[in-house]
Amino acid sequence: MMRLCAVLLTLLVAGGCSESSTSSESHSSQRPTLYYFTWSDYVDAAVVAEFEATRGVRVVVDTFSSNEELLAKVQTGMTGYDVVVPSDFMAGIMGRLGLLAELDLEKIPHVQDLESHLQQLAFDPTHRFAIPYLWGTAGIGYNADVVTEPPTSWEALWDPQFSGRISMLNDEREVFGLALQTLGYSLNSVDPQAIQEAKQKLMAQKPLIKAYTSEQFDQLLVAGEVVLAHAWGGPIARAMREHPSIRYALPQEGGMIWTDCLAVLASSRQQELAMDFINYLLDEEVALLTSQRLLFASANRHVRDRLPADIRNNIAVYPPNEMLPRMEWLEDVQEAIRYYDRAWTELKVQ
């Protein structure tokens, strides 16, 4: 009995250790293999399968759930990934750190098809390292059955009427950016005083918050657990299909616009294939299918008109053009990130 229990305990401990391990496939294969490291809700199997079939290659997909996680993993060195999908500001950081390969735009002709507002972005105006792929906004997802007055400002997330039924993204830059915007600062403020004020504002909000989550807010809205959610557009657009009274609103303060970019790691040994893959993902037909499946706006400007009206006109997918000039991009705040880290920890300790 004693021995049996010991064996079972060992099994338990071993099981506990493997809880976060991800499967990695062996590199040995006849066909060339492309390692694609992307966001957890960005993969459409059909799109990947078609690339594999037409090019006679194998694509191994691995996923991450935040820009910081992507950087942390790539910084460790030998990751073996070829194509990665950092967001705007992170593409800038990774480019500066020398982690990204210079792109050969001759091999990526679809770079000509980008939406006009994505053609020249501050973090990489000439697409040396990165090309926008999917883009969208952060705003407020809400349940119109309960929240009868459509929110027009971030301040709606401070409404005591919905205490305990509000969720915020679990992302320090997004949450602090939102608070900074309501206080009239830039969401990229590097002023410690402004960050402190934003922290005070968020502390006052904390008793109303059900959860800080970047992965579950759409399910929480559908389940009725929360009625107001600081949210990214794509998951809200998907939640609308499950629950017709879910809506999306962009705040008058401007809100946040983002684009996730395709890039090749400098350490990649499949540069040619990687750039071919990027060009393939930006192809009009492929991009159209991607946007229809994932409900994120494509960076390819020709896709918009070919999408069904209910997707094209959904502000959770495509924000209205007149809003674009007011929206802010997240930028690298360099050393000031320490103030954010500290304030975020303080917020979470309360």
Next chain:
Amino acid sequence: MLINRLATSSAFPVKLSLVSASLFLGLFFFLPLVLVFGVSLASRGMYGGITWIATWENYQRVLDPLVGVIFFRSLLFAGLTTVVCAVVAFPLAYCLARASRPWQLILLTLVMIPFWTNFLVRTYAWVLILRADGILNTLLIRLGFLEEPLPLLFTDVSVFVGLVYGYLPFMVLPLVVAIERISPQLEDAAFDLYASMGAMFRHVLLPLSTPGFLAGGVLVFIPSLGAFITPYLLGGGQKMMLGTLIQQEFLVARDWPFGSALSFGLMGTVLLLWFLLGRTSVGKDPS
């Protein structure tokens, strides 16, 4: 001493196994530990990464009152989890230990089966049970105990439930072993001497199961002290715990040196507690 004598006097295989065991431990336990310690004395680069400038700053930051609050909360949660696990596990372990052989196997397997499922999946299952339109609230409302759903998910209680559930078998198994060793005749003897059920439990079962409680306590306390998936998924990311803080330092803030220093702080705390526990139980031994 004993090991020395064994190594010099007896057969070759003993020596070999000692060498291989120390090699294994050195390579896969001690060396990584030294590496982490090295990192904990380095500085954070501008974008994460490690700059090899030696500093004590990371350990000074561990002593920050802010971190102290997180340490204290994690210790409290881990301690409570351990106590509740012990209380819940004892009756179960007792039945298991006193069951007939075939039943014992069946029951032990039943304890184990859920734990062959991925831990993440089991934690998510609790989200489905505890949320407003979840199984528990729906059941309670249907049965007429509640009018409105109770806010169960993303509270301290849900984190606590998740921790107890997650680590319960770590307490059950050592207790089964300990209780099995207690002869049922001792229980009979106690009753023959007119001990009540309670007195028998207090004076016979409880003291003799101490090794089981100690082993189980360590196995439950240490992982719940560093747990991060449970507080993250069931706590709604609202209250930071040690595990979540360390995870944040490594993956979000990318401050590996501080994360390493925190890990050493955690290890130090566990060792200190272990030392204190050792002293108190040695002190009690003669009685």
